[in-house]
Amino acid sequence: MEVIPDEGGPLAISPIKRRALCALLLAGEQGLSPGELMEAVWGDGYARDGSLKTCLSQLRRVLPGRIPAGGSGGYRIEFGPADTLDAHRFRALVAESAEAVRLGEHESAVRTLQEALNLWGQGEPPLADLPDHTARLRLLRDELVFERRAAQIALFRERIHLGEHRDVLGDLRRGIAEDPFSEQLHALLMTALYRSGYRAEALRHFDAVSTLLLREAGSGPGQALRQLRDAIDVDDEAAEAAQALVLDARTPAPAAPPAPAAPPPPPLAQLPPDVIDFTGREDEVARVAAFLTPGPDVTGVPIASLIGPPGVGKSALAIHIAHRLRAAFPDGQIYIHLAGMSAHPREAAEVLGELLAFMGASAESLPASTGERAALFRSMLAGRRVLVVIDDAAGAEHVQPFLPGTAGCAVIVTSRAYLTGGAGIRPFRLDPLQREEALRLLEEIIGRDRVAAEPEAADEVMAACGGFPLAVRIAGARLSAQPNWPIAYFAGRLSDRLRALRANEMTVSASIADSYDALPGPARQAFRVLALAGPGDFPVWLIAMLLGTLEAEELLETLSDRSLLVTVSAGTAGPPRYRQHDLLRDYAEAQLLDHVSERDLAVERLLLGWLELIDRADARLPGEPHFPRPARLNVELFAPDEARHLIDANPGGWFIAECANILAAIRLACDERRYRLAYGLALRLSSFLCHQSRHREAEDMWERVMTAAAAEEDTRLAAEARLRLAAVVARQPGDELRSIRMLGSCLDAFEQVKNAEGVARSLAWRALVGHRQGALDAAVGDAERGLKLAREVEDGPAEVACLRVLGLVASAEGRHDEAVRLCEPALARAEKIARETGERVYECLALDTLITLRLAAGHREQALQLCDHGRALGQETGDLPAEAAFEELAGDALAALDRPEEAIARYTRAAGLFEIAADDRRAPLCRVRIAAVHAAQGAVEEARKLAEQSAVDLENLGFQVDAEAARRAAQGW
Known part of the structure; x- marks a missing residue:
């Protein structure tokens, strides 16, 4: 767009003001409301009032007197007496050329049409400065572009009429490249080829057009194009007659005998063939069919919108349903392929022209504008029962011109986008097949x-x-x-x-590409970077973290509306979450690889953002036993505010929601060879996985980090990851030997790099596993050596672990009082750690062990007092598993004190707490203890039933050894 004053060159106008001026010029006298103008210029109206006023103020200075102050009617352009607009001049010249054709002045018509088209300039695409964010402006723009296309076709026709067959070939091919579905252009090219002596080429072009239309539109060429092809194939005077129809020359002809009456239009049976092996979708077929065939009292037109991602089968389902309903619509079925997601969406005016001609309207009677053609289409459907199938619509405004106006008709629309703004549209979302x-x-x-x-x-x-x-x-x-x-x-x-x-x-790629290419630029970028989010569902704030944008929700809604994301967890009280289908994510990932700098920045933001968030959440939950806390971060650069608020409100719930995404981020960091960052992420997730007993996930995580560090020859970090992995393995019954072998490798590696803390921790863990395995002498040796090293390097967690092992071994060997004396320093050291660091997990561990040892020594009252202290500690720290464990131990103490009712109450509460903490194994084990108390009171039959039910529960959960132990215990009652 250019604004040219009476004197001098074009005025300098910025892109934003150009868009505003274009929108106002196109809107004409009707003008635009402030909201419409803001949406036209910026794509939305969010907090744009000040910017709009500034923009219009600057435009008024450039164009004084043209933009009056906005009132209730909005903003508009007022032309002065000498002002001209190319669009007005274009329309006047096109009308002048039509009059020249009527008078037989074809050379004058060519000159006038060429002058009219020159006003459009040579730039592509046409109207590049015109915004198209609103449906109204898109419709006005489409009408202008249609008028340009009609003028181009008229110019080609007149040039062929003047004998410029060869000269027009190149221009016709360029026109077809712009609009490959225009049968008029294809007919003119075939005519020009034939008249230039290229008969075979004209026939080959028809074959190519047939293939294109069948593939893209689902139906072959129209009747006029088929007649032209047949005439050229015969190669006789019929060809001239057919070409005369194509050229539509309106030169007066000598009187001739009256032509025979035109044959009646063919029946409306345009549906493509149904898929012979159509499978599934029985529920969708039934629901859509019921909606499209309402009772006789319904006065509206039912419009079923089939929505879903590319490749999910929308078109096949629409055609299948339409064939099923043929009997309900005896006056015919119309099929319209709009190619809304393609690079060349079909224009409503042109499609309506083809439909009206097919339905019997003569070329002379066709109105020029889209609105008038749509009204004629509705009139021709009035009183008839016709089903209209509209395939691949871009939006509600794309569909509107093809909607019948009277009851008895029905419409099926397929679209990848939710059709908003259209009254009476019922959406039916298609999910992938089961x-x-x-x-x-x-x-x-x-x-x-x-x-x-x-x-x-x-x-x-x-x-x-x-x-x-x-x-x-x-x-x-x-x-x-x-x-x-x-x-x-x-x-x-x-x-x-x-x-x-x-x-x-x-x-599959081509199907997805259409939707991707049709996205606005920011939404395309969001679609690409979301490939980094992983296969799980993710929250709104993740895209803000990836892109650093405040418009995350708008971007996700755009992708969701166009079926490139799926909304999940609908109906819950929390905010929506989204998921990218695997095939769509593969395509997004491939596109992201072509944007290297964008990908690198997104990976950086994603991984560092997760690190900040996990650190914040980990600091609010109990730590992992036998390992010191990681150093806390003191900056938050990438973590969104919304995520931080969620963590502060419920850190455990946040971890549960985001755990899969964090694990995906750790995998990504390892794949990107950023193993140190992967280690930092894993370090802060490890406590949560430990307390949730998610050992399989923790094992896979640490194995990946260890492998990544070893690949970079970082011996120390690989050993740290291996030690964490060995601890996870040690927590799973039956894997003690594998854990001990791994701990031996850790010891070798830490000794090689002279890391005393690592050696102490490896010894402490090997002592713990050795005691559990029954290798008591080896456990004592490791514990004594580890204790000495831990005290030298002041490693409190390792010291507590070694002291606990020494006490447990002494108790196993029957030295119960000595065991208590050995373990009491462990509790004292754990309390010191709590005072210095605020970390209470070691206090819980030491208390648990000391209570167990006192029960073995017969100190039941002292054990019960310690249980109450431990329960209070668990409640204070929010450590449900610890609170449950102390309740279970209290039940043991009370059972030993012959206080059965109190013991059962404690066991019952412990089982409930274990269930809340998702510890599937410990809850039924508590019920086995309740059964034992009943058996001790003489209720043997009741006890055996409860023990059997608990054994079945354990079996179903995969704990076969515990189930067998419960049954053996019951047999002894």
């Missing part, structure tokens, strides 16, 4: 016997396809084309899914 449905579809394609022969491999293929019918069909097509391939071989090639899931012209 595994059974996807497997049935694969069986339909490649045969049930072949799938049954390799069920596990077929499951792998289905997992890679993620339930997307397009992906399943591509996989089936590839396997069908290679009948000798084992399914397992193809499954092995799916490590790169997007590359493997392509067959002929069908690709």
